[in-house]
Amino acid sequence: xxxxxxxxxxxxxxxxxLRLSCAASGRxxxxxxxxxxxxxxxxxxxxxxxxxxxxxxxxxxxPVKGRFTISRDNGKNTVYLQMNSVNAEDTAVYYCAVAAGxxxxxxxxYDYWGQGTQVTxxx
Numbered sequence: 414x415x416x417x418x419x420x421x422x423x424x425x426x427x428x429x430x431l432r433l434s435c436a437a438s439g440r441x442x443x444x445x446x447x448x449x450x451x452x453x454x455x456x457x458x459x460x461x462x463x464x465x466x467x468x469x470x471x472x473x474x475x476p477v478k479g480r481f482t483i484s485r486d487n488g489k490n491t492v493y494l495q496m497n498s499v500n501a502e503d504t505a506v507y508y509c510a511v512a513a514g515x516x517x518x519x520x521x522x523y524d525y526w527g528q529g530t531q532v533t534x535x536x
Contacts, residue, residue: 508529
């Protein structure tokens with residue numbers, strides 16, 4: 414059984430910063446690629462950022478490039494999303510996703526999901 418738990422969401426003013434964390438745990442579990450998705454009201458879930466197992470490969474969706482940074486701590490099976498210069502369009506539920514093995518399309522293919530954490534940007 415693998416658990417994926419996000420934390421760090423909340424209310425932030427436009428132009429401010431927020432850091433999300435996500436920890437994956439399970440007996441002898443090792444996380445491969447890890448990613449962050451988000452879903453705003455009335456919209457489909459979209460990929461925000463992803464990071465490969467070693468941390469050397471990253472992907473960012475165009476709307477967050479230059480503002481968000483994804484990183485990971487493999488010793489803790491944890492991934493982070495540093496969100497800077499947030500704006501109203503960043504308001505959404507943010508979901509963490511974790512791959513349990515190698516995937517050919519590693520940016521988009523995941524096995525486990527968290528329950529989500531709400532991020533609300535106020536103007």
